[in-house]
Amino acid sequence: MHIIIVGAGMVGTQLARHLINERHDVALIEQNEERARHASNRLDCLVLNDEGNSLKTLEEAGIAKATALVCVTDSDELNMIICGLAESKYPGVLKIARVRNEDYLNFGNTGVKTLGIDHFVHPDVETARAVLNAVEHGALGDVLAFNDSPYELGAVDVRDQSVFAGMSVRDFRTVVKGETLLTLVERGEEALLPTGATTLLVGDRIHVLAHEKDMEKIFSLAGRPLKPLRKIGVVGGGRMGALIVEGLLGKGQRKKSLFSKIITYIQPRSFRNVVVIEKDYNLCKELSGRFPEALILNEDISDEGFVEEEGILDMDLIVTATENQELNMIAALYLKARGVERAVALVSGAGYATIARQLGIDVVVPMKSVVVDSILSHLLGGGIRGVHRIGEGSIEILELEVSASAHIAGKRLDQFPNSAGALVMQVSRGNDSFIPRGDYVFSPRDRIVLIVKRGAEIEIERLFGGPQ
Numbered sequence: 001m002h003i004i005i006v007g008a009g010m011v012g013t014q015l016a017r018h019l020i021n022e023r024h025d026v027a028l029i030e031q032n033e034e035r036a037r038h039a040s041n042r043l044d045c046l047v048l049n050d051e052g053n054s055l056k057t058l059e060e061a062g063i064a065k066a067t068a069l070v071c072v073t074d075s076d077e078l079n080m081i082i083c084g085l086a087e088s089k090y091p092g093v094l095k096i097a098r099v100r101n102e103d104y105l106n107f108g109n110t111g112v113k114t115l116g117i118d119h120f121v122h123p124d125v126e127t128a129r130a131v132l133n134a135v136e137h138g139a140l141g142d143v144l145a146f147n148d149s150p151y152e153l154g155a156v157d158v159r160d161q162s163v164f165a166g167m168s169v170r171d172f173r174t175v176v177k178g179e180t181l182l183t184l185v186e187r188g189e190e191a192l193l194p195t196g197a198t199t200l201l202v203g204d205r206i207h208v209l210a211h212e213k214d215m216e217k218i219f220s221l222a223g224r225p226l227k228p229l230r231k232i233g234v235v236g237g238g239r240m241g242a243l244i245v246e247g248l249l250g251k252g253q254r255k256k257s258l259f260s261k262i263i264t265y266i267q268p269r270s271f272r273n274v275v276v277i278e279k280d281y282n283l284c285k286e287l288s289g290r291f292p293e294a295l296i297l298n299e300d301i302s303d304e305g306f307v308e309e310e311g312i313l314d315m316d317l318i319v320t321a322t323e324n325q326e327l328n329m330i331a332a333l334y335l336k337a338r339g340v341e342r343a344v345a346l347v348s349g350a351g352y353a354t355i356a357r358q359l360g361i362d363v364v365v366p367m368k369s370v371v372v373d374s375i376l377s378h379l380l381g382g383g384i385r386g387v388h389r390i391g392e393g394s395i396e397i398l399e400l401e402v403s404a405s406a407h408i409a410g411k412r413l414d415q416f417p418n419s420a421g422a423l424v425m426q427v428s429r430g431n432d433s434f435i436p437r438g439d440y441v442f443s444p445r446d447r448i449v450l451i452v453k454r455g456a457e458i459e460i461e462r463l464f465g466g467p468q
Contacts, residue, residue, distance in 0.1 A: 004028075004066050006052035008036060008038070012070075028048070030047065048061055063090050069094070072375075091116070126374050130365045131244050140154075141363065149433040156219055165200065169195065181426075191390070207451075233312060233317070234276050236320065236322035238322070241321040315340050320345045328345045329361065336361070402446045404445075422451065422460060
């Protein structure tokens with residue numbers, strides 16, 4: 001595919017790097033000279049230092065042969081204008097725009113073009129959804145849920161007290177009952193697709209596919225028992241923090257909210273108190289009117305005296321959601337050290353997420369990576385419906401649907417080519433979901449979840465797409 005990306009910020013460059021690694025042809029447009037030079041020095045693709053809202057520039061970038069145009073500049077309006085401009089002459093190109101403004105949150109992915117744009121990506125909403133999903137699962141670790149399936153992929157660190165420490169993968173199922181699959185082991189900077197002989201070590205981060213009813217037990221065996229989250233604190237009352245608070249308080253909080261039309265709310269387990277900590281007085285006043293059920297504290301989380309005086313150390317969970325990722329990490333670690341049971345921290349990208357996890361933060365949400373994954377889910381072909389990258393992006397989880405014309409349709413799982421570097425983890429067929437065996441036959445409309453190594457996307461698209 002030839003893909004044009006407008007905007008060379010962190011999202012644009014991360015997306016470009018991923019697509020280049022997957023052997024796609026990429027052109028990057030950036031107006032800022034320093035950003036453009038930085039991208040040109042680090043990315044093996046065409047980089048144009050020019051304005052994206054110019055048809056001439058888009059044509060220089062190859063819009064006439066492009067499969068998709070992705071606009072991720074810092075301006076919502078500019079992203080939409082560029083897509084609209086391209087639509088006027090090149091309507092066949094897939095167009096994706098990132099937007100943040102509340103006024104544009106009504107522009108959902110309905111399957112109908114709005115302003116010539118095929119898909120809108122809302123970064124704050126995507127991030128808030130990831131946080132709420134983590135809270136729903138007790139903030140024990142990262143849990144990935146799949147559409148229309150009772151199976152989940154849970155990631156948890158193997159601790160000293162874990163029964164998994166020193167255990168071989170072959171013996172894993174003797175301890176974990178039910179239908180489960182140990183799909184991946186992260187060990188330091190290495191990502192392993194385990195065999196039966198792989199031995200799990202203290203410090204490993206394991207990814208286990210299991211039925212949702214069994215996930216709690218798996219976390220407990222790994223040394224992370226589930227405890228009720230009755231008092232939750234949210235640090236930062238800005239746009240992101242407010243979205244998270246709204247999700248925690250449930251649907252009834254703002255029935256006519258623009259946010260509520262997009263977020264799939266996760267019903268609270270046993271929430272009794274939600275506390276918001278925000279240092280901006282005017283913002284606190286706004287939050288008090290908006291969330292009367294929550295306790296709003298006009299305080300600075302970095303003030304040690306405040307932490308002592310307000311008695312916030314009895315919280316079961318702290319979510320740090322300020323615009324300062326370093327503060328998010330430090331506040332989460334400090335409060336955990338003082339006795340707060342669990343912590344969720346927002347950071348910018350996957351690099352900080354790895355550091356934060358190694359430091360002991362329970363769940364880390366890399367905001368830019370969440371946005372890139374969302375864009376990739378709309379961008380890739382071959383029946384791919386969802387993309388979730390793990391760690392630094394060397395391993396990916398792909399959700400896709402088998403089409404009637406797919407090369408793999410009608411073939412058995414044991415005929416799945418090893419050259420694809422992929423493992424079929426789970427299949428949903430109609431209302432049934434299962435972990436497939438070797439005699440499973442790929443059938444049209446089956447919904448498949450794969451774990452693949454970086455660089456396998458083109459092969460996966462070939463196998464699951466139609467004839468070329």
